[in-house]
Amino acid sequence: MALDPELIKKDFPILDQQVHGRRLVYLDSASSSQKPTSVIEAMTRYYETTHANVHRGVYAIAEEATKLFEAGRASVARFIGAADISEVVFTKNVTEAINLVAYSWGRANLGAGDVVVLTEMEHHSNLVPWLMLKAERGIELRFLAVTDDGLLDLSRLEETLDGAKLLGVTAVSNVLGTINPVRELADAAHAAGALILVDGAQQAPHLPTDVKSMDVDFFGLTGHKMLGPTGIGALWARLELLEAMPPFLGGGEMIRDVRLDGFSTNDVPWKFEAGTPPIAEVVGLTAAVDYLTAIGMGAVRQHERDLTAYALVTLRERYPDLVLHGPDDADRRGGVISFNYKDVHPHDLSQVLDESGVCVRAGHHCAKPLMRRFGVGATARASFSVYNERADVDALVDALATADRLFA
Amino acid sequence: MPGLEDLYREIILDHYRNPRNRGELTVPPAYSETGFNPLCGDEITLYVQLDGDRLDDIKLTGQGCSISQSSASMMSTAVKGKSLAEARATIRKFKAMMSIHEQRLDGAEDGSDDDASATDGQAEVSLGDLEALQGVVKFPVRIKCATLSWNTLAQALDHLSTVDH
Numbered sequence: 001m002a003l004d005p006e007l008i009k010k011d012f013p014i015l016d017q018q019v020h021g022r023r024l025v026y027l028d029s030a031s032s033s034q035k036p037t038s039v040i041e042a043m044t045r046y047y048e049t050t051h052a053n054v055h056r057g058v059y060a061i062a063e064e065a066t067k068l069f070e071a072g073r074a075s076v077a078r079f080i081g082a083a084d085i086s087e088v089v090f091t092k093n094v095t096e097a098i099n100l101v102a103y104s105w106g107r108a109n110l111g112a113g114d115v116v117v118l119t120e121m122e123h124h125s126n127l128v129p130w131l132m133l134k135a136e137r138g139i140e141l142r143f144l145a146v147t148d149d150g151l152l153d154l155s156r157l158e159e160t161l162d163g164a165k166l167l168g169v170t171a172v173s174n175v176l177g178t179i180n181p182v183r184e185l186a187d188a189a190h191a192a193g194a195l196i197l198v199d200g201a202q203q204a205p206h207l208p209t210d211v212k213s214m215d216v217d218f219f220g221l222t223g224h225k226m227l228g229p230t231g232i233g234a235l236w237a238r239l240e241l242l243e244a245m246p247p248f249l250g251g252g253e254m255i256r257d258v259r260l261d262g263f264s265t266n267d268v269p270w271k272f273e274a275g276t277p278p279i280a281e282v283v284g285l286t287a288a289v290d291y292l293t294a295i296g297m298g299a300v301r302q303h304e305r306d307l308t309a310y311a312l313v314t315l316r317e318r319y320p321d322l323v324l325h326g327p328d329d330a331d332r333r334g335g336v337i338s339f340n341y342k343d344v345h346p347h348d349l350s351q352v353l354d355e356s357g358v359c360v361r362a363g364h365h366c367a368k369p370l371m372r373r374f375g376v377g378a379t380a381r382a383s384f385s386v387y388n389e390r391a392d393v394d395a396l397v398d399a400l401a402t403a404d405r406l407f408a
Numbered sequence: 409m410p411g412l413e414d415l416y417r418e419i420i421l422d423h424y425r426n427p428r429n430r431g432e433l434t435v436p437p438a439y440s441e442t443g444f445n446p447l448c449g450d451e452i453t454l455y456v457q458l459d460g461d462r463l464d465d466i467k468l469t470g471q472g473c474s475i476s477q478s479s480a481s482m483m484s485t486a487v488k489g490k491s492l493a494e495a496r497a498t499i500r501k502f503k504a505m506m507s508i509h510e511q512r513l514d515g516a517e518d519g520s521d522d523d524a525s526a527t528d529g530q531a532e533v534s535l536g537d538l539e540a541l542q543g544v545v546k547f548p549v550r551i552k553c554a555t556l557s558w559n560t561l562a563q564a565l566d567h568l569s570t571v572d573h
Contacts, residue, residue, distance in 0.1 A: 020411075347448055347473035347553065348416075355412050364449040377449045377471045406416055407474070 003295055003303040005389035011036040011291075012387050022357030025395040030174050030202060030336050030383030031361050032224045035288070039228060042287035043280045054279055055253060055270070065279060072282035073269070075289045076234050080200075080219065081210035087242065089235045089269040090277055094201040095125040097220030097235035098168070100272060101197055102129035104245045105218075106166075112138035115164040117194070119144040119152055119180075120373050121173045124366040126199045130168065144169075146373055150176035150326035150333075154184075161192035169196070171203035175365045175379065176326035177308070177333035179207070186215045195241075201225055205385065206304055206334050208297040211236055223281065227385070228288035232281035235272070242268040249274040292386075300386055304335035307384050311337055311393045318397050325374060335384030338365070341400065344407045346380040352406060353380075356399035414543035415550070416474065423478035423537075428485050431467040433457050438465070439568055443560030445552055450476045452557045456564050461491050468557070475541070475550050480557030482538050492565060499562050501535055505542055506551050 009015055012034045017024050026034060052062035054069045070085075077085045091097045106129075110116065116130050120143050133139050142160050145153040150173070161167060167189040172179050182198055189196040197218035203209055205226035211219050218241070222233035237245075247254055247265050251274035256264045265271045292300065309330035315322055315337070325338040341349060350362035361381045364371045371377060382396055433440075433455035442453045450472030457465040466484045470477070483502070487495040544554045 345473035345477075347450075347475070347550075351415065351547070351550070352412065363447065368449065371449060377451065402412075406412070406421070 003299045003386060005303065005387060008295070009387045009389070011038070013037060013040070015387060019357045020355055023395070025356075025358045025392045027382040027384065027388065027392060027396060028359045028361045029205075029225070029385035029388075030381065032230070033205060033227050033385050034387065035227055035229065035284075036291050038291055039284045039287040043229065043284040046280050046283040051280070053276055068286070069277070069279050069282050072286040075286045076221075077236075079209070079289045079293065080204065080221065080236055081212050082236055083212060084239050086268050087236050087239050089237070089242065089272040090282060091220070091233045091235050091272075092231055092278075093222040093224070093233040094199055094220035095222075097218075097222075097233055098126055098197065098199065099129050100235055100248045101218050101237070102133055104248045104272070105241065106130075106133050106139075107137075108244075108246055110137065110139050110165060113140060115140045115142060117142045117144065117160055117164045117167045117189075119169050120146045121150075121152070121176060121178065121367065121370050122168065122170055123174055123199060123201070124368070125201075126168050126170060126197075127369065146176075146370065149328065150178050152178070152180055152185075154181075157185075157188050158192070161188055161194055164189070164192055164194040167194050167196045168199070170199040170201070172206065172334040172336070173326070173367075173370075174202050174336060175338050175367050175370055175381065177336035177338075178327055179332055179334055182214050182216065186217075190215070202334055202336065205292070205300075207301050217241060223285040223288060226285075226288055227291055228285040229281045231278045232285050239268065242272070245272075247271050247274070251275045253277075295386060303386065304384050304388075305330050307388055307390065307393065308333060308335045308337065310390055311382070311384075311396070314393060314397050315339070315400075319400060322400075325379060335388075336381065337383070338379040338381045340376055340379055341403060342407070344403050346378040348407060349380045349400075349403050352403045353396065353399045355402065356395065358396050358399045360396070414546050417540040417543060419537050419540040420474060420478040423481040424474040427468070427477060427481040429467050429481065429488065430469070431455075432469060433465060433467050438467075439564060441560050441564035441567065442470075443556050443563065445472070445476070445556050447552065448473070450553060450556055452476065452480050452560050454480075454557065454560050454564055456561075456568065458492075458568060461493075463487055463490055463492070463495055472556070473550075473553050475544060475553040476556045479538075479541055479554045482541070483557050483561060486536065486538060487561065492569070495561070495565060498535070499558050499565075502538060502541075502558055503555060505535065505538070505545070506555055507545055 014034050050061050050064050052065045054066040073088050074085050077088045147153050171182050186196045195217040198216045200219050200221045204221035219236040224230040254266050254271050254274040256266050321342055323340040327333050346362035350360050363378050438455045438457040440455045444451050452470035455467040466488050468480050541554050544550050
């Protein structure tokens with residue numbers, strides 16, 4: 001069933017406002033999405049009626065809080081098609097999920113000369129943890145190149161993966177919008193004897209996700225990009241991997257026993273969840289997952305695909321000088337459109353668009369190597385979510401005319 | 409709410425479209441310093457040629473938004489030919505206009521309007537065209553754009569003061 005953005009918009013109170021006397025047009029969901037009332041209310045209700053620490057108290061509200069927290073884990077597991085609820089480890093975001101893998105699995109399995117393959121389109125969060133391991137113990141990093149039209153260059157895939165222990169790749173580029181062929185990459189990685197880690201920050205909110213059919217080994221997602229609160233995300237990994245991995249952060253909750261001369265660890269997933277977790281945030285994330293599930297991720301994808309196709313055509317028609325980065329075909333990209341306009345710096349573009357109430361991101365999008373690859377210092381980026389509609393794209397297109405007036 | 413006309417004054421756009429002192433100097437004898445704005449990727453490389461205590465020549469390369477590039481261009485015209493002390497006073501005055509008062513650990517403030525003219529016993533420094541950047545203060549996220557070249561110049565001057573020239 002098609003999604004009705006007019007109706008959905010009403011669920012997002014923040015969108016019902018004006019800035020600079022104009023309707024707020026939010027086109028920065030790839031950076032962080034807005035939150036529906038159901039998420040905000042679930043968190044408020046939790047604090048007003050249920051809050052207590054989890055996995056500790058034996059009184060009623062503590063049991064209820066624990067139940068909500070673990071129900072959240074089950075929701076996330078179902079949402080991404082996990083085989084087992086214990087495979088979902090709550091983290092702060094994808095950055096922490098990848099760091100967990102780099103610190104725990106990486107330090108247990110990678111030594112000098114071991115190869116990790118990444119891509120030129122990775123977000124800094126899937127580059128820097130590995131660069132740190134390279135500096136610390138001399139692992140070798142190899143990179144899959146990006147073609148001029150913003151796709152991964154797979155012509156040397158087998159050769160690049162030869163002897164590698166891990167392939168780390170983003171499912172959807174946060175800059176180019178490119179949807180990468182994760183299953184094909186997973187098959188190639190496994191054939192080479194490597195594991196595959198997928199940065200799902202831009203996938204989980206926008207595409208149906210099934211970690212089993214993708215056949216990946218590690219998958220990270222973040223709540224605040226998928227209509228949920230900040231400060232909560234998850235690492236999914238195959239159970240046997242998590243069980244074999246040493247703990248990451250040490251502290252309360254992650255232990256079974258502690259003596260003055262040592263400790264033993266808790267079961268998976270709690271082994272990786274030291275300290276009091278962000279409980280209200282898990283409650284909020286659960287409500288976000290419920291919201292997306294009710295719409296249906298197939299419908300979400302269809303809506304955002306159509307909106308992206310409309311935006312690409314409209315922008316090109318009105319501004320032939322606009323440089324649009326990434327694949328031309330909306331079927332191959334998520335709802336992310338990065339662009340440069342004449343010599344106008346993206347910061348200035350973004351500032352001018354703000355005057356019309358249009359929020360777009362400007363900068364390097366935490367992907368500086370990719371900026372260098374395309375020979376730009378920065379881009380402007382418009383990105384979509386369930387609450388965006390064609391009128392938002394029209395507002396963007398109209399507002400760009402001011403940039404012409406001021407700078408061209 | 410502040411409008412675009414507060415930010416994009418004509419003189420700013422003029423310096424953006426026609427940047428002054430654009431180019432490089434041979435290092436050495438010139439000294440170069442590069443500044444980054446890690447948030448947006450803006451980048452300025454500054455080339456400074458001293459003649460004794462005077463900024464004999466200054467050149468700039470780099471890329472960035474209209475605010476960072478015009479501020480750099482205006483800065484170069486403001487400090488070229490000035491003494492090191494005068495250049496420092498101009499930096500302080502400009503940063504004070506950008507509402508940046510560097511806190512010292514002892515609590516004393518550096519760069520407030522009051523002491524900018526008195527510091528180092530310098531006469532009142534006039535910002536001239538640079539006053540056009542005052543509107544940037546109304547757009548707090550853009551202050552870093554405007555101050556990038558100034559911080560880079562301050563680093564360069566700090567370096568030059570510690571070496572024997």
